[in-house]
Amino acid sequence: NAGVTQTPKFQVLKTGQSMTLQCAQDMNHNSMYWYRQDPGMGLRLIYYSASEGTTDKGEVPNGYNVSRLNKREFSLRLESAAPSQTSVYFCASSESRLAGRGGNEQFFGPGTRLTVL
Amino acid sequence: AQSVTQLDSQVPVFEEAPVELRCNYSSSVSVYLFWYVQYPNQGLQLLLKYLSGSTLVESINGFEAEFNKSQTSFHLRKPSVHISDTAEYFCAVSDPGNTDKLIFGTGTRLQVFP
Numbered sequence: 251n252a253g254v255t256q257t258p259k260f261q262v263l264k265t266g267q268s269m270t271l272q273c274a275q276d277m278n279h280n281s282m283y284w285y286r287q288d289p290g291m292g293l294r295l296i297y298y299s300a301s302e303g304t305t306d307k308g309e310v311p312n313g314y315n316v317s318r319l320n321k322r323e324f325s326l327r328l329e330s331a332a333p334s335q336t337s338v339y340f341c342a343s344s345e346s347r348l349a350g351r352g353g354n355e356q357f358f359g360p361g362t363r364l365t366v367l
Numbered sequence: 368a369q370s371v372t373q374l375d376s377q378v379p380v381f382e383e384a385p386v387e388l389r390c391n392y393s394s395s396v397s398v399y400l401f402w403y404v405q406y407p408n409q410g411l412q413l414l415l416k417y418l419s420g421s422t423l424v425e426s427i428n429g430f431e432a433e434f435n436k437s438q439t440s441f442h443l444r445k446p447s448v449h450i451s452d453t454a455e456y457f458c459a460v461s462d463p464g465n466t467d468k469l470i471f472g473t474g475t476r477l478q479v480f481p
Contacts, residue, residue, distance in 0.1 A: 254410070281467055290376065292457060292473040293411070300466050308468075340410055344467040353399040353418040354467045358410030 251276050254359035256341050262365045263331045271326040271362050273341030281344045282324035283356065284308075284316060286337040293340065299324055331366045338363050369394045371460050371472035379478045382450055388443040388475045390432075390458030400441040401459040401469065402432055411457065417441065418463075428452075453479045 257272045275282065280301045285293040285308075295308030299318040313335060315327045324343075328335060342356040370393040380386045392398060399418050403411040415426040422434040432443045441458060455476045459469040 283468070285471075290473060292373075292471040293469075294471070295468065298466075298468055342411075352461055352463055352467050353416065355413045355416070356411075356467060356469065358412070360410050 253277065254341055254343055254357050256339075256359040256362050258362060259360070260363050262367065263328075264367050265332060267331050268327070268329050269331065269364075270328075271339055271341075271364075272323070273325065273359060274323045275341075275343040275357070276322065277343060277357065278321070279343035279345055279357070280321070282318065283342040283344075284314075284324070284326045285340045285342065286310065286335075287340060287361075288337050296326065296339075331364075333366045336364060336366045369398070369460050369462070369470050371458050371470055373458055373472035373475050375475050376473065377476045377478065379480065380448055381480050383447050385446050386444065386448050386452075386477065388456050388458075388477065390441045390443065390472060392439050392441065392458075392460045394439070394460065397463050399461045399463055400432075400434060401461070402426075402430070402441075402443050403457045403459060403471075405455045405457065405474075407454070414443075414456070448477070448479050450479050450481060452477060 254275045283298040284296040297316040299305045302321045339362045341359045344356045345354040372391045401416045402414040404414045405411045415424045417434045425431045455474045457474045458472040
């Protein structure tokens with residue numbers, strides 16, 4: 251099993267350009283997440299998808315959109331990139347199978363390092 | 368809204384010395400608590416978690432954390448660290464509901480020196 255995969259690993263954009271970060275998991279997990287990691291700020295949730303067909307905003311959704319394409323794939327789109335979106339982006343997934351039973355481990359991808367000039 | 372505080376951004380320590388990484392959370396209601404570790408240029412991995420039951424939880428590589436409800440803390444300890452423990456450690460909290468959504472602290476960088 252590959253676990254959680256992310257593409258690309260690195261990307262440089264100019265201000266105003268758009269791009270989509272791809273994420274896929276092969277663990278048959280219901281829930282998927284997008285985080286950004288910035289120095290001194292830990293990980294902050296951008297969007298999450300509790301199950302196929304649903305998406306919800308996290309702490310810092312402005313400037314981003316997401317698509318839960320199917321159970322395996324969850325993409326993050328920057329429509330008009332800004333320098334403030336320079337960050338490392340992580341995708342994660344978790345089981346979340348049983349209603350009312352959280353506490354499942356999140357499995358993380360290797361990250362995408364994005365620079366916006 | 369819940370929050371997690373990791374007061375120490377960096378903790379330098381010599382090999383074989385004990386270490387404690389501090390974590391406090393804000394919620395006064397039931398929570399699930401986690402420690403994740405991030406090795407250089409990698410994603411995060413679960414180190415250990417507290418859901419219920421015994422307040423002392425252990426990981427397979429010698430770390431342990433104790434849930435203290437009265438002090439709203441979940442400090443991570445290891446009696447003797449190795450060079451390979453050099454990494455960034457994140458404390459996180461979630462609600463015991465039907466999602467696994469996490470709120471992370473800002474992280475503590477543990478640097479182990481020979």
